[in-house]
Amino acid sequence: MKRILDKIKAYDTIIIHGHKRPDGDCLGSQFGLKDILVSSFPNKKIYVVGGTSDYVSYVGEVDTITDDVYKGALSIVVDTATESRISEPRYTLGEYVIKIDHHIPVDDYGDLRWVDTNFPSCAQMITYFYYKFRNELTLTKTGAIALYTGIVTDTGRFRYRGVSKLTHQLAGLLIEKGVDVEFIDQQLSKETLEMVALKGYVLSNYEIEGHFIYIKMTRDVINKYGVTDEQAASVVNALSGINGFPVWALFIEYPSEIRIRLRSNGPVISTLANQYEGGGHAKASGARLNSWDDLKGFAEKANEVATAYIKGN
Ligand SMILES: [Mn+2]
Structure with missing residues (x-):
């Protein structure tokens, strides 16, 4: 210093x-x-x-x-x-x-x-x-x-x-x-009606892979709800703290890549993020996919991390 x-x-x-x-x-x-x-x-x-x-x-x-x-x-x-x-x-x-x-x-x-x-x-x-x-x-x-x-x-x-x-x-x-x-x-804490509606969408359209829960934020959804990319990415927290799902994520679609906001309230997920050109913190990381085709593989790995954690506790 x-x-x-x-x-x-x-x-x-x-x-x-x-x-x-x-x-x-x-x-x-x-x-x-x-x-x-x-x-x-x-x-x-x-x-x-x-x-x-x-x-x-x-x-x-x-x-x-x-x-x-x-x-x-x-x-x-x-x-x-x-x-x-x-x-x-x-x-x-x-x-x-x-x-x-x-x-x-x-x-x-x-x-x-x-x-x-x-x-x-x-x-x-x-x-x-x-x-x-x-x-x-x-x-x-x-x-x-x-x-x-x-x-x-x-x-x-x-x-x-x-x-x-x-x-x-x-x-x-x-x-x-x-x-x-x-x-x-x-x-x-400023909240708009668009954001409330988007959170409602997330809470009714999440997907599950074992103990991993996630939401796909496509361009269609972002446009439909009239929010910015930043606002769309911020709703990852809507999936936090759900019993049985220690790892959650939001996948947001950009023209040439899918960016991932990966979160955890237990296991370390930064090592998984490292495998997908990302990183950050032990329990809050970012990563990326080249296309939606890679989502399944990522979700399976995230589930492995989540399941290992649940079994260990
Ligand atoms: Mn920071």
Whole structure:
């Protein structure tokens, strides 16, 4: 962490990257870090690049920059384990690359890496970074809102394993900076009629392979319910916690691939995700299929993992 701070001090231009189809933790980490750097080093040029998300659009607006901005710049990539998933391929145009992440490492990209899977969110890492160097760094309410958003979204609002005393202490620090807990909860709890209808669809059209339960989110369904891809993918949680189904997933169809959101409340599923060009966390991973033809094989393997877990307990 000290080496990261030294690198930050050494560069005049810093460009903060995340992953494709960014979530609350990704954008929360990006904009939280941006706020720390902007307020601590007002003479530096700090940019956030990559995708956006309507869900957490209140955390900040991404910048559009030209190639020359990368000249002699420091690239920081947050919340991204896989090099090909980095939101902006130009990150390598920077002079030096730092990776800050809490996922199980897939690619060892970057010149300097801070990876710690004990953190339940990347935003908690950024908050911890601020806390550690609070004598030389500044964090405003804007950054605190972004970081708090990252912490609550990646922990399912403080419900998942990995949430610790430190998580709450750092969340408390952010509240001290002015975070309105109720405002953030309202932002994240906004529900549309389309989403309610889509959840109804998921709950009546799931499929089962032994102890594995899943939903196929085809383009037809997404179009019929009039939701964004991000919204469609988020309903994976509708299949969580069903007795007898410790592993569940949502398969979402894209033009050239099927992306999988794989979840578990027992067995480790990241190893299965690794076999399908994915990874992430022990109990929450992403992966991909080339086409629907590969679904059966994947479902059978997921069932093996789920069944082995049930038998072992
Ligand atoms: Mn994350």
